[in-house]
Amino acid sequence: xxxxxxxxxxxxxxxxLGLERIRTFLGVLEEPHLCAPAIHIAGTxxxxxxxxxVTQALVEAGYRVGTTTSPHLExxxxxxxxxxxxxxxxxxxxxxxxxxxxxxxxxxxAGIKGTPLTYFEFMVAVAFQVFAxxxxxxxxxxxxxxxxxxxxxxxxxxxxxxxxxxxxxTDVLGEDxxxxxxxxxxxxxxxxxxxxxxxxxxxxxxIVARASSLGCPSWAPGLSMRKEIRRNGTVNLATxxxxxxxxxxxxRGAHQSSNALVALxxxxxxRNQGFLVPDDAIRSGFAHAHVPGRLEQLLPGLVADGAxxxxxxxxxxxxxxxxxxxGARILLFGMGEGRNAVDLVRPxxxxxxxIVTTSCAHPKAxxxxxxxxxxxxxxxxxxxISAGGAIEETLPEVYEEAHETVVCGSLFLAGAARSxxxxxALEGLVPGQGPKDVxxxxxxDTE
Numbered sequence: 001x002x003x004x005x006x007x008x009x010x011x012x013x014x015x016x017l018g019l020e021r022i023r024t025f026l027g028v029l030e031e032p033h034l035c036a037p038a039i040h041i042a043g044t045x046x047x048x049x050x051x052x053x054v055t056q057a058l059v060e061a062g063y064r065v066g067t068t069t070s071p072h073l074e075x076x077x078x079x080x081x082x083x084x085x086x087x088x089x090x091x092x093x094x095x096x097x098x099x100x101x102x103x104x105x106x107x108x109x110a111g112i113k114g115t116p117l118t119y120f121e122f123m124v125a126v127a128f129q130v131f132a133x134x135x136x137x138x139x140x141x142x143x144x145x146x147x148x149x150x151x152x153x154x155x156x157x158x159x160x161x162x163x164x165x166x167x168x169x170t171d172v173l174g175e176d177x178x179x180x181x182x183x184x185x186x187x188x189x190x191x192x193x194x195x196x197x198x199x200x201x202x203x204x205x206x207i208v209a210r211a212s213s214l215g216c217p218s219w220a221p222g223l224s225m226r227k228e229i230r231r232n233g234t235v236n237l238a239t240x241x242x243x244x245x246x247x248x249x250x251x252r253g254a255h256q257s258s259n260a261l262v263a264l265x266x267x268x269x270x271r272n273q274g275f276l277v278p279d280d281a282i283r284s285g286f287a288h289a290h291v292p293g294r295l296e297q298l299l300p301g302l303v304a305d306g307a308x309x310x311x312x313x314x315x316x317x318x319x320x321x322x323x324x325x326x327g328a329r330i331l332l333f334g335m336g337e338g339r340n341a342v343d344l345v346r347p348x349x350x351x352x353x354x355i356v357t358t359s360c361a362h363p364k365a366x367x368x369x370x371x372x373x374x375x376x377x378x379x380x381x382x383x384x385i386s387a388g389g390a391i392e393e394t395l396p397e398v399y400e401e402a403h404e405t406v407v408c409g410s411l412f413l414a415g416a417a418r419s420x421x422x423x424x425a426l427e428g429l430v431p432g433q434g435p436k437d438v439x440x441x442x443x444x445d446t447e
Contacts, residue, residue, distance in 0.1 A: 001076055001089050006100050010119040012363070015172065017149035022121045026154060028106045029099070029125065032132035035139075036066065038155035039266055042143040042184040043163030045311050046197060046259040049251055049291050050163050051142050052084075053263035056250075057285030058138060059083045061277045066131035067140040068152070070120065073293050073306070073415030074422070080127040082134055084290075095126045095133075120144050121151045138275075146173050148186020159269045160187050160216075161195040163262050165203035166311040171338075181206035188216050193272075195265035196220035198258050219265045227261045229254060237261050241268035244279060248287040252295040255315040260286055293414035295319055298421045301404050301431030306411035308335060310343045316408060320351035327403030327432050328353045332388070332395060332417075334371070335409040336364040341371055342378040344409060352406065354384040358394045360416040368394075391416045396426055403432040 026033050039054060041047045048069050055067045065083055072078040077086035080095075087095075099122060107116040117125070124144075131139055143150045146169070147162075165181045173180045181203035188194055188207075194216050196207055204220060211218035219225045219239055228236040235257045236245045244264065249256050263286070267277050293306040295316070307313045320329070331352040335341060345355065357372040359365040372387035379385070388394035391407075395417060399405050407417045420426060 001092060002074070004076060004093070004096055006096055007076065007119060007122070010115065010117070010122055013115055013118040015120070015145060016118050017146065017172070019149060019151070019154060021117065022124065022151040023154050024110075025103060025106055025117065025121075025125060026128065028102055029129060032125075032128040033154050034156060035128070035132040036136050037158040038139040038141050039159050039161070039270070040141050040143065040152065040155055040157040040187050041161045041163065041266075042147040042150075042187050043161070043197065044166035044168050044180070044184075044309065045315070046163035046255070046262070047142050047161075049256060049259040049289075049294055050161060050197075050263050050266070051140050052251065052289045052291040053260055053286055054266050055081070055084050055140050055285075056289045057263070057267055057277060057282045058140070060285040060288075061275075061281035063137040063275075064134070065138055065140060066127070066134065066136035067142075068124065068127035068131075069142040070123070070144050071411055073411060074419050076123070078292070079123050080130050082130075082136065087130055091130060091133075092126070095130050099125050099129060118151075124151045143184070143187060145169060146180075146186070147184040149183075150187075153187055157187070157189055157192055158273055159193050159195065159266050160189065161197070161262050161266055162187075162199075162207055163197040163259060164311065165199045165207075166309060168309045168311075177203040178206050182210070185210040188214055190214045191216060193217040193219075193269040195262050195269065197262045217269075219269075221261070225261065225265060227257045229257055235260060237264045239265045239268045241272060244282060247283060250287050250289040251291060253315055253319045255318070256294075292418060293411055296414070296418070298417060299399075299426060301402065302399060302407070302417070302421070302426070303404065304407040304414040304417045306414040307408045308339065308344070308410050310340075310347065313344045313408065314347045316406070317347040317351055320348070320406070325404045328401070329404045329406065330398050330402035331355045332358050332391070332398050332405055332407045333409045334358040334360060334368065334391065334413045335366055336362065336412075337366050338364070341366070341374055345375055345379075345383075348408075349379065349383055354386065354402075356386045356388045356394060356398050358388045358391045358413070360391050360410065360413045362410070362412045365410070365412070392420065392425070395420060396429060399426055399431060400429050400433045405431070
């Protein structure tokens with residue numbers, strides 16, 4: 001389902017970090033978050049892809065897996081998956097109504113004023129409730145924001161992971177890598193193994209020190225945890241527990257080898273604890289992993305990527321650099337207010353011929369004209385920049401003009417592009433049939 005009235009009412013509750021509310025409420029629900037062992041995954045980038053690799057490998061190994069990720073791209077169901085498949089509308093509706101009744105009863109009993117639970121807390125509770133109902137064998141839980149005070153940090157993990165550390169959400173998590181790393185390291189639990197992805201030394205040192213203080217076995221990239229991308233596109237991965245060679249990854253981009261390495265470390269930690277995860281299950285799981293909105297080919301000539309910070313757009317740029325384009329490549333770019341558009345776009349400039357700004361229906365989406373003006377002021381003669389309108393009107397025009405259209409800047413924007421494709425909005429259109437000047441229609445030119 002695209003939306004639900006209860007969630008619509010919570011849409012503007014914003015971020016309220018802290019564990020007391022969600023922990024108390026989950027007690028009212030009889031602690032569904034403790035229904036199965038959990039794998040808890042944090043990180044600035046890569047945590048969703050790592051969840052995808054781990055989930056599919058465990059499914060291939062025969063486990064019933066509950067996975068909760070955020071945000072969703074098209075439907076609420078994406079946030080709650082069983083065996084990698086989003087739950088059906090009926091189950092989701094039942095869980096939403098169950099959690100909604102319980103939260104208001106809890107609020108009355110506890111004398112809570114205002115809205116009990118944020119949007120994110122509510123959906124976390126829904127996910128855990130569904131996992132308890134479905135009697136999953138293991139939960140794969142993606143952190144929403146940070147880690148230490150994130151609502152998911154009520155689980156009792158058997159393995160944790162921190163995939164990467166970058167400068168994102170600095171207004172909430174801190175303005176330097178070490179501080180952000182400290183927040184994400186807050187998911188570590190005493191004695192529980194942790195897998196660490198590639199990151200700057202300043203960040204890695206914080207996480208390793210935290211792991212040491214808690215007695216957590218920690219694996220990080222080095223001599224015993226390493227990756228190699230082969231010329232044929234397959235990947236060799238190694239952890240202290242073993243090596244797998246010639247892996248095919250279902251997710252695109254060289255950066256996915258780092259996420260797969262963290263996923264392999266997680267699976268090897270699980271195996272050390274008695275989970276039966278054969279190499280063949282890992283091979284098959286990694287090959288069949290799919291996460292929407294990550295370098296996703298939606299149609300011939302149309303790629304959507306949820307990159308929304310400089311590390312993400314840098315990874316996208318590296319992928320584009322190895323993809324020759326026979327004609328014009330246009331970046332259809334939109335983002336949320338408060339992000340640094342210049343830093344996001346800069347890595348992509350050498351790999352696109354034009355930038356057209358756009359927006360999706362998210363309340364925090366930046367106005368396309370303001371965004372285009374900002375980019376034009378920053379890059380001047382370096383780029384051809386036009387202001388489009390809402391993605392629903394702009395994407396068809398750009399798609400027909402460009403030989404390749406790349407949609408990025410926001411997971412919500414990638415989700416909007418996916419929805420347009422699934423709804424048939426681009427049906428019958430052919431890439432590269434232009435040229436059409438989007439800016440000369442109704443939206444103005446900011447060159």
